[in-house]
Amino acid sequence: MKKDINEKLMHIYRLLYAKNGSRNWWPADTRFEVIIGAILTQFVSWKNVTTAIDNLKNENILSIKGICEADDGRLEELIRSTRFYKQKARRLKEFCFHVKNNYNGDLDFFFSKDMYDLRRELLSLYGIGEETADSIILYAAQKPIFVVDAYTRRIFVRLGFFKEEIKYREMQEFFMENLEHDVQLFNEYHAQIDGVGSHYCYGKKPVCNECPLDNMCLFEKRITKEKRKDC
DNA sequence: GCCCAGGGGGCTC
DNA sequence: GAGCCCCATGGG
Numbered sequence: 001m002k003k004d005i006n007e008k009l010m011h012i013y014r015l016l017y018a019k020n021g022s023r024n025w026w027p028a029d030t031r032f033e034v035i036i037g038a039i040l041t042q043f044v045s046w047k048n049v050t051t052a053i054d055n056l057k058n059e060n061i062l063s064i065k066g067i068c069e070a071d072d073g074r075l076e077e078l079i080r081s082t083r084f085y086k087q088k089a090r091r092l093k094e095f096c097f098h099v100k101n102n103y104n105g106d107l108d109f110f111f112s113k114d115m116y117d118l119r120r121e122l123l124s125l126y127g128i129g130e131e132t133a134d135s136i137i138l139y140a141a142q143k144p145i146f147v148v149d150a151y152t153r154r155i156f157v158r159l160g161f162f163k164e165e166i167k168y169r170e171m172q173e174f175f176m177e178n179l180e181h182d183v184q185l186f187n188e189y190h191a192q193i194d195g196v197g198s199h200y201c202y203g204k205k206p207v208c209n210e211c212p213l214d215n216m217c218l219f220e221k222r223i224t225k226e227k228r229k230d231c
Numbered sequence: 232g233c234c235c236a237g238g239g240g241g242c243t244c
Numbered sequence: 245g246a247g248c249c250c251c252a253t254g255g256g
Contacts, residue, residue: 042239127240234256236255240250243247
């Protein structure tokens, strides 16, 4: 771990934490709900997801058994608010059947695997890509993997750490090479990024004046003078 | 009416 | 592997 990079990353973390406090992520009652939320939130705002999760709760099918036994059309209807609902209904079903058929429906059993074995297995399932897999590993299985997303890219490109075309794994490796592997730190760091991500962009729009990272935009060499005025 | 939002699969070359 | 299209709701 490079000490100077670690200190920069921790400085950013502390600025965000000082402003927002703990964000208590992930917003869910159970780890199964975390998993369902991770799949449903793909390319959609969280508000749309809460509608769907409430529907599943009200219908009393927010469980592996419940999803497995649910009628396909009914399931689609309940999660309609999350966009791409037909695909997502299939994703939920396939995840639940995987755990049911291979782990006797037992998430403890499923999550007892080595972290990277678990990651490979999740990635093999339909509809689970890197971000979704990592969210499940960190927030449901409580194993120390760093979750990156579009907001992480946006902010750290703007701050000058990454080029815009950086790959998911490269971003993830950067954080994991330069931060202590700690579930609580990884949990809160990603949550903090999420909390300010919507205020950031690559330079097209002004950043939020309230954001504690504004004065760090000077790290971003590719932002023009004109755009820098936004900071 | 239009634009955009925290992704992933599948196809092509 | 990169580039492209598909999926198809809800809020501002």
